[in-house]
Amino acid sequence: MRDLLLLAFIAASLLATLRYPYIGLLLWGWFTLATPQQSVYFASQIPLNVVIAAVTFASFFFHGEIRRARLETVSVFLLLFMTWLGVSHMMSLDQSLSAEPTERFIKVLIFVFACMMVTTDKLRLHAMLWLLALVMGFYGAKGAVYTIVKLGGGLYMGQAETILEDNNHIGIALAASLPLFLYLQGQARHGLVKRGLQAVFVMSIIAILGTHSRGAFVSLVVFGGVMWLYSRHKVKIAIAVAILSIPTVMLLPQEWTDRMETIADAGEDQSFQGRVDAWVINWKLALEHPVTGAGLRTSYEEHVARQVEMFREPRAAHSIYFEVLGGAGFVGLFFYLGMIGAAWLKAFGAQMKYRHAERDRWRSDFGKHAQISLVTFCFGALSVSMEMWEGYLIVIALISVLGKISPVQTREKNPLVRARQDRERARFRARYVRSEDKAAAAR
Structure with a gap:
């Protein structure tokens, strides 16, 4: 059932993407951040991320979103x-x-x-x-x-x-x-x-x-x-934090307090020393290969x-x-x-x-x-x-x-702020709007 619900939601979202391209990017972002495919069964075997990305980019192309891109x-x-x-x-x-x-x-x-x-x-x-x-x-x-x-x-x-x-x-x-x-x-x-x-x-x-x-x-x-x-x-924030911190720490178990106290003794902590070992290995790999490095995450393996x-x-x-x-x-x-x-x-x-x-x-x-x-x-x-x-x-x-993002088209009461906004709008139109008009005329 979860597979069917997920696939139905994706299908409906992709149909909407054909009309509104940014919906596809939001769907892509949801899959990237929340990984809902991890909570289903057979649907997890489908490369849904690839399908979503392909439809999204196709919609961007047909709606002219790519032409609006600026570096x-x-x-x-x-x-x-x-x-x-x-x-x-x-x-x-x-x-x-x-x-x-x-x-x-x-x-x-x-x-x-x-x-x-x-x-x-x-x-x-x-x-x-x-x-x-x-x-x-x-x-x-x-x-x-x-x-x-x-x-x-x-x-x-x-x-x-x-x-x-x-x-x-x-x-x-x-x-x-x-x-x-x-x-x-x-x-x-x-x-x-x-x-x-x-x-x-x-x-x-x-x-x-x-x-x-x-x-x-x-x-x-x-x-x-x-x-x-x-x-x-x-002052108010400091007082509020102090008032809330005392009961919070008292309610937490002793093992939590003991673990946090090891921050001050990082030099003697075995876990921290393990991190230092990893940092030293990566530092030395970078010194040996300063331009391109050793390859992402190759330092995890012993032979490297x-x-x-x-x-x-x-x-x-x-x-x-x-x-x-x-x-x-x-x-x-x-x-x-x-x-x-x-x-x-x-x-x-x-x-x-x-x-x-x-x-x-x-x-x-x-x-x-x-x-x-x-x-x-x-x-x-x-x-x-x-x-x-x-x-x-x-x-x-x-x-x-x-x-x-174009500034809000409203007039400020402060004349100095209003003059600055007018300059910003003029620069925005010169950089983005006019370039799009020229591209449309050329087509």
Whole structure:
């Protein structure tokens, strides 16, 4: 029955995609983030992602969405990084090992690039953001219920056979989603939606604690610290956090407290030392192959690791940065960090540029919360191999399109703000609208 329901939903969505192309991208994103095919039987044997992607791109082509695509700094870095992953695979120390992760990462980046190209207005941006929030909100609510039922004694894990299955991964992903819940709450007009997002926000924090993940706890602390720095009500937030933290910690089991206390003794923790071993192996592989690296995730295997290090056990890189460094070399890491850094700067620029706008202030708010989301994820990802998680890449994609969305066509009361908006609209028309008119005339 679940197979039939899933296939019927996909068929209806693909029919709608033929008329409204962005529905196909949302369906693709849902499959990428939520992996519903893992919960069915025979339908999981069908390459549904390929079918959805093919129909979506066909609809983009026939509706002229491709002609509206424009490159900018973030998308250029993404294309360079995606290309370099292919080059690194061709120069891999073991192509049989790097083929599957490279292909999987490139598929994720293709989806993210599609988001960059066709998310051209506020409605589409919010639709994709809501999709991400609904998926992560489901994981947060589920984790909260599990943690409460187990009285904090259980170990909350993500969905099996997905990148978020590991308790560290799901915890860090939820921490990076917290700013997005707050942004959508601020944009919501209905009280019921606002209260629902507030509930999901609180439940996600409970779920993070229920993962018993030290990396997720650090991410939660980073989120709280950065949010506090951005807030204008610092004293109130500090008092509220102090009041809520004491009973929360007291209700959690002793094993949770003991595990978090090991953060201070990382140098003596065996798990942390295992991560250090993986970082050293990837660092040495990058020094031996500085341009292209050793191939994505080849460092996991003993016969590759032993080429540079005889005394440390090979294992997962446990860091998105060392993962990319060992797999794609210093050039690949430069493109990868360039993509993240360019996105953060663009979000910061949007926050500053639109903070005094009356109707376009949502861009400033989104820029602020997107920055916090990226910072939270990047700190947490210091200790996990989740560079292929689509969530933070979608945030990067949505940041990249802020400059392509036409300003709201309303007049501001402030003459200085109104003059700036007039200049922005003129630049937008010169860059996008007129180029499309010329292309249409040429046809």
